[in-house]
Amino acid sequence: MKKKLSTGDVLIKVLTPIVAVGVALILGMILIALLGKDVGVAMGDFFQGALGSPIRIGDTLSKVAPLTFTALAFAIALRCGLVNIGAEGQFYLGGIAAGLVAIYAPGLGIPVIGGAVVLLLAIIAGFISGGLWGLIAGWLKVSFGANVVITTVMLNYIASFLNKYLIGYNGPFYDGSGNPQSEAFKVSFERGFLINGSDMTITIVLGILALVFYYVFFFKMKKGYEMRVVGFNSTAAEYAGIKVKSNALLAMFMAGGFGGLAGVSELLSAQSRILPDFSSNYGFDGIAVALLGQLHPLGIGLSAVLFAVLKSGGLAMGNKGTISPYIVSAIQAFVIILVVASVFVQDEYTRRKLIRQAKTAKGE
Amino acid sequence: MVPILEMKNIVKQFPGVLANDNVNLTVEKGSIHALMGENGAGKSTLMNILYGLYSPSSGEILFNGKEIKITSPRNAIEQGIGMVHQHFMLIPALSVIENVVLGKPGNKTVLELKNDAEAFVALGARYNMKIDPYALVSDLSVGQQQRVEILKAIYRGAELLVLDEPTAVLTPQEVTELFKIMNQLKEEGKTIIFISHKLNEVFAICDTITVLRLGRSQPSVTAASTNSEELAEMMVGRKCFLDVDKGEYNPGETVLKMEHVFTKGTHEALNDINLEIKKGEILGLAGVDGNGQDALIDAISGLTKVSSGKIFIKGNDMTGSSPRDILEQKVSHIPADRHKRGMVSTMSVKENMILISYYKKPFSKGLFLNGKFIEENATEIVEKFKVKTPSIEEMAGKLSGGNQQKLVLGRELSREPDFIIAAHPVRGLDIGATEYVHECLVAERDRGGAVLLVSTELDEVLTLADRIAVMYEGKIMGILDKEDYDITRIGMMMAGQNQ
Numbered sequence: 001m002k003k004k005l006s007t008g009d010v011l012i013k014v015l016t017p018i019v020a021v022g023v024a025l026i027l028g029m030i031l032i033a034l035l036g037k038d039v040g041v042a043m044g045d046f047f048q049g050a051l052g053s054p055i056r057i058g059d060t061l062s063k064v065a066p067l068t069f070t071a072l073a074f075a076i077a078l079r080c081g082l083v084n085i086g087a088e089g090q091f092y093l094g095g096i097a098a099g100l101v102a103i104y105a106p107g108l109g110i111p112v113i114g115g116a117v118v119l120l121l122a123i124i125a126g127f128i129s130g131g132l133w134g135l136i137a138g139w140l141k142v143s144f145g146a147n148v149v150i151t152t153v154m155l156n157y158i159a160s161f162l163n164k165y166l167i168g169y170n171g172p173f174y175d176g177s178g179n180p181q182s183e184a185f186k187v188s189f190e191r192g193f194l195i196n197g198s199d200m201t202i203t204i205v206l207g208i209l210a211l212v213f214y215y216v217f218f219f220k221m222k223k224g225y226e227m228r229v230v231g232f233n234s235t236a237a238e239y240a241g242i243k244v245k246s247n248a249l250l251a252m253f254m255a256g257g258f259g260g261l262a263g264v265s266e267l268l269s270a271q272s273r274i275l276p277d278f279s280s281n282y283g284f285d286g287i288a289v290a291l292l293g294q295l296h297p298l299g300i301g302l303s304a305v306l307f308a309v310l311k312s313g314g315l316a317m318g319n320k321g322t323i324s325p326y327i328v329s330a331i332q333a334f335v336i337i338l339v340v341a342s343v344f345v346q347d348e349y350t351r352r353k354l355i356r357q358a359k360t361a362k363g364e
Numbered sequence: 365m366v367p368i369l370e371m372k373n374i375v376k377q378f379p380g381v382l383a384n385d386n387v388n389l390t391v392e393k394g395s396i397h398a399l400m401g402e403n404g405a406g407k408s409t410l411m412n413i414l415y416g417l418y419s420p421s422s423g424e425i426l427f428n429g430k431e432i433k434i435t436s437p438r439n440a441i442e443q444g445i446g447m448v449h450q451h452f453m454l455i456p457a458l459s460v461i462e463n464v465v466l467g468k469p470g471n472k473t474v475l476e477l478k479n480d481a482e483a484f485v486a487l488g489a490r491y492n493m494k495i496d497p498y499a500l501v502s503d504l505s506v507g508q509q510q511r512v513e514i515l516k517a518i519y520r521g522a523e524l525l526v527l528d529e530p531t532a533v534l535t536p537q538e539v540t541e542l543f544k545i546m547n548q549l550k551e552e553g554k555t556i557i558f559i560s561h562k563l564n565e566v567f568a569i570c571d572t573i574t575v576l577r578l579g580r581s582q583p584s585v586t587a588a589s590t591n592s593e594e595l596a597e598m599m600v601g602r603k604c605f606l607d608v609d610k611g612e613y614n615p616g617e618t619v620l621k622m623e624h625v626f627t628k629g630t631h632e633a634l635n636d637i638n639l640e641i642k643k644g645e646i647l648g649l650a651g652v653d654g655n656g657q658d659a660l661i662d663a664i665s666g667l668t669k670v671s672s673g674k675i676f677i678k679g680n681d682m683t684g685s686s687p688r689d690i691l692e693q694k695v696s697h698i699p700a701d702r703h704k705r706g707m708v709s710t711m712s713v714k715e716n717m718i719l720i721s722y723y724k725k726p727f728s729k730g731l732f733l734n735g736k737f738i739e740e741n742a743t744e745i746v747e748k749f750k751v752k753t754p755s756i757e758e759m760a761g762k763l764s765g766g767n768q769q770k771l772v773l774g775r776e777l778s779r780e781p782d783f784i785i786a787a788h789p790v791r792g793l794d795i796g797a798t799e800y801v802h803e804c805l806v807a808e809r810d811r812g813g814a815v816l817l818v819s820t821e822l823d824e825v826l827t828l829a830d831r832i833a834v835m836y837e838g839k840i841m842g843i844l845d846k847e848d849y850d851i852t853r854i855g856m857m858m859a860g861q862n863q
Binding site: 232233236238239240 | 665667686687688689690691697699704705706707708709710711715718719720722723728731732733735
């Protein structure tokens with residue numbers, strides 16, 4: 001008694017996001033043309049920059065891990081019915097903790113054999129700090145009923161300013177160089193993973209493992225089932241004897257932890273010290289990635305790749321100086337709007353199909 | 365004489381559902397016309413079309429012999445059609461008169477509440493209704509609110525009044541009052557469409573009866589020319605048994621015992637509840653909705669804490685225990701609102717089947733769910749309880765109401781419970797599914813289970829229960845043994861009187 005998806009069902013699920021992205025790119029081109037720029041040149045820069053050579057592809061793929069992690073930060077919380085807009089702040093906390101480990105742990109007599117132990121510690125520290133940051137919002141929710149959307153957004157600001165303070169001129173981790181920054185990391189992930197000379201690191205493997213964990217946790221494990229019940233229907237969960245509050249707390253800790261891992265993977269892969277505003281919007285891009293991927297692990301992985309392309313192609317257009325990077329943000333906004341719209345297309349498809357079925361059943 | 369209303373060949377197509385399929389309804393002026401049918405037969409759809417909430421896919425409506433288009437409820441009111449919904453459309457925070465003038469045609473920029481209030485009170489007096497126009501709706505009883513709704517419709521000039529299951533929320537005495545008002549309206553030449561599925565009420569008050577079944581109208585009959593069996597058959601489409609076969613009443617040891625239980629809360633709080641339910645019996649809990657039945661269920665199932673008193677299940681003190689510890693005592697629960705409490709409509713049938721037991725062997729092993737057993741279990745329950753579903757992977761929310769209830773029932777009864785809490789277990793179900801649910805509950809009783817049956821349908825309680833307890837404002841007014849069943853007395857107790 002397996003449920004059979006018709007070919008049409010599968011097609012519509014796969015096609016709508018692709019069409020949405022295609023239309024967004026076309027709108028982007030129109031926008032570029034309206035600004036009087038050469039569309040061909042701009043698009044050439046875009047694809048050349050993102051996918052023009054193996055190294056470029058590697059550089060692009062290096063953005064997949066942080067995008068996957070922030071997407072999971074959003075997706076995990078949403079599975080438990082909580083709208084976590086706080087991946088950006090969790091990203092900062094995770095990055096700060098991991099950065100501090102990478103700067104100071106080697107001096108504490110922790111062996112630096114290939115950096116592995118320190119990196120492992122950095123990952124753990126990043127997960128826990130991001131998790132605790134998420135947990136604040138969870139705690140405010142279960143204790144006072146505070147809206148998670150609002151508290152996580154607030155916590156984003158706090159995290160960003162906390163970072164600015166810590167590495168600022170009066171901050172404890174200021175390196176005294178005259179610029180607001182920390183000391184350089186003594187250990188970081190080795191670049192050139194899989195593709196020599198690129199920015200890719202082993203974090204992309206961690207990202208894939210995280211997606212596998214996400215799938216197994218929510219669809220094969222007791223705790224994940226429990227969390228989904230809470231997310232779909234918390235009243236029924238209470239009836240079934242499931243503790244709603246502790247599930248919400250755990251979900252926010254896990255979500256925050258993955259947000260933290262995003263910070264770890266970005267900071268210790270692509271950057272060499274803690275700087276102000278080191279996130280470049282990963283926390284918010286993650287929301288779009290999760291939604292475009294329809295919260296499905298495979299979908300999240302694919303849309304993380306897509307957003308990585310958009311991000312690095314956009315960066316390349318911006319670096320060439322022909323197109324403002326804001327145009328790229330606008331294209332990304334088109335993608336998000338159209339992806340949301342594509343959900344309605346799918347609903348309409350289902351609705352019409354049901355009507356058709358009803359009519360055939362009546363022999364009309 | 366021209367009929368006041370003719371609805372001809374009305375068709376209403378919803379996505380996936382043909383709610384009205386060539387329905388014909390003719391209502392004579394100055395009559396009380398019953399519209400009957402099971403849930404989902406299309407009564408509400410038809411009346412919502414009449415009241416301008418839906419537009420029909422095809423068909424025509426004649427009012428006083430002229431074809432009309434009804435574009436909105438406001439438009440319906442202007443043409444002289446009024447409706448009292450099952451769930452009142454009153455704003456609790458506003459006064460009676462503010463509710464009455466709300467949306468009334470001809471309001472000025474500054475409301476003339478005083479004039480309206482005087483006129484409204486005078487209208488009430490005509491029907492022997494005392495009404496304080498400045499009282500807040502939230503301070504009125506359910507029966508009073510209903511009278512306000514009826515008067516409101518008449519005040520706005522309704523010639524044709526639709527009453528959608530008006531008796532569902534009333535005590536037997538209030539029903540009598542309502543019928544008096546309906547008869548007086550009829551004498552004044554108003555026309556009433558009375559929606560109900562209660563046979564005795566229809567015979568008590570109606571002149572003509574139209575039955576809808578599966579979206580189609582059956583030929584109308586006069587009340588004088590038909591009988592209960594015939595109507596039931598028209599509604600279900602086959603002969604049905606209005607009675608249930610039960611084994612001999614042979615109660616065993618006590619399963620549930622409540623001693624002086626109080627809870628905190630505003631209006632529905634429990635007030636000194638003492639109750640015992642034994643093995644092999646069905647205790648029916650009657651009462652008008654909202655008199656503490658929900659609070660009682662929540663207290664027993666551990667969802668709310670009692671402020672004093674003790675609750676024992678099978679002799680164990682379960683006062684203050686968690687919902688899961690109580691479920692672990694082999695307590696099963698068929699909640700009143702299955703969408704909210706009994707199931708997760710966005711999860712599959714299979715996943716809903718493990719809602720209570722997922723954490724236990726053999727449903728899970730260690731940290732992981734046991735997918736193979738979960739599938740076998742779901743397949744077995746679906747077959748045994750005749751849940752109609754394309755597959756166990758289907759989303760539970762896509763099943764029909766009756767099949768959703770069978771899903772919940774199957775899950776709960778397959779746990780072989782010692783104690784079953786069944787709250788309004790047939791609410792919203794058609795006669796066929798109702799019969800099935802009742803058979804299952806009786807089978808559990810005969811097997812030696814203790815059953816608490818909470819229902820506002822007196823007929824259901826009278827048929828199934830071995831003893832009846834009546835609740836009023838958080839108190840148990842009394843418990844009657846089978847031989848003492850007396851509908852008048854139960855009615856008095858439902859209204860808070862016990863002599």
